[in-house]
Amino acid sequence: MKNKIIVSILTAGLCLSLAACGQKAVDQPAAESKDKRTITDLGGNKVEIPAVPEIQRVVVISPPVMSFAVKTIPDTEMITGINSRAFTTSNVEIVNKVFPNWQSVNTSFIDASFAVNTESLLSLDPDIIFYYGNVQKQGLGNIDIPSVDFFSKGLNGPEAVSVAWDNQLREIFGLDTSGSLQGEWDRTNGKIFELLQNQNQEKTALCIFSNAAGSITVSGTDSFDAYAQSFFEMSGIQNAAADIEGTAEVSMEQIYQWNPDMIIVFHDVPAQKILDNSIEGQDWSLLKAWKDKAVYDVPRTTYSWITPCADSPLLPLWLVSKAYPDLMGDSQLRTEISEYYQRNYDITLTDDDVNSISGYRKASGS
Secondary structure, three states: OOOEOOHHHHHHHOOEEEOOOOOOHHHOOOOOOOOOEEEEOOOOOEEEEOOHHHOOOEEEOOOEHHHHHHHHOOOHHHEEEEOHHHHOOOOHHHHHHHOOOHHHOEOOOEOOOOOEOHHHHHHOOOOEEEEOHHHHHHHHOOOOOOEEEOOOOOOOOHHHHHHHHHHHHHHHHOOOHHHOOHHHHHHHHHHHHHHHOOOOOOOEEEEEEEEEOOEEEEEOEOOOOOOHHHHHHHOOOEEOOOOOEOEEEEOHHHHHHHOOOEEEEOOOOOHHHHHOOOOOOOOOOOOHHHHOOOEEEOOEOOOEOOOOOOOHHHHHHHHHHHHOOOOOOHHHHHHHHHHHHHHHHOOOOOHHHHHHHHHHHHHHOO
């Protein structure tokens, strides 16, 4: 019942952060010499990288890092190659706004198993490559191109991971750290603290990590693949699967025993199919969450918010709005999302844009 998801699947679930269409003045590259620099990446590797002005062509192997790259990179036209998986759990409506040239970026140099076609990669003439962990590094072979690792064994919480990725990119592109993602996390943490002062109950929630071919995998306690636990704790919610370490396959009978107040869905079968109770071999109608219609897809922008992405600081606010709507109503949440995009991307979201963030999978049928 508790078979673990294999590392290759977990690695594929992550996505690189998308660069914003425009940067504020504080985010412009600082003055740099034309000399190469040596940095220590998150994997502990010493990597010699070009001076900031010399970085003109970027290749992104790791899907989740895209979300951060598009937010920090001076110009998304610099991204010449990207893993197509970066778009499988994102919201195209939002991607179009922050990464307008995404459809023209080469994705053919890498396949679904992260195997890289060396000749195709070299033809992109990259100045730097971003990857995640040894599995992706092995796929690169022995190419002589500066490659930066975004995996750290010492980081497993969504705040720590997202801030570390953001800071590493800021170092690479010579950006002012005053615009770091840590500021957004501090803002969210302060807001949540204020909201939960008025909490008079604690609800339980279950995160469906995957639901495919009749196999249901849930997110348990913290590990590099189970960020839901941290997000639930931040939001004053108890994880129904807290006795599971990492992610694990479970039966419907186990879910009946947990009987959570709320269910959130990462990917694969969307929440609407659970609400319709139309999944063969799965009867969700016995659960409190189903009866209360408290089954939701995790919001998506440049990536799903349940994993580290450039918009992860918004997820605790969304969770509170779903679990405790008396503490944060929908209109207040919408304002938070709109203001976040104005601050971080200098983009004004329309009402339809905000609607698409939480309702994208339902609207698209994905």
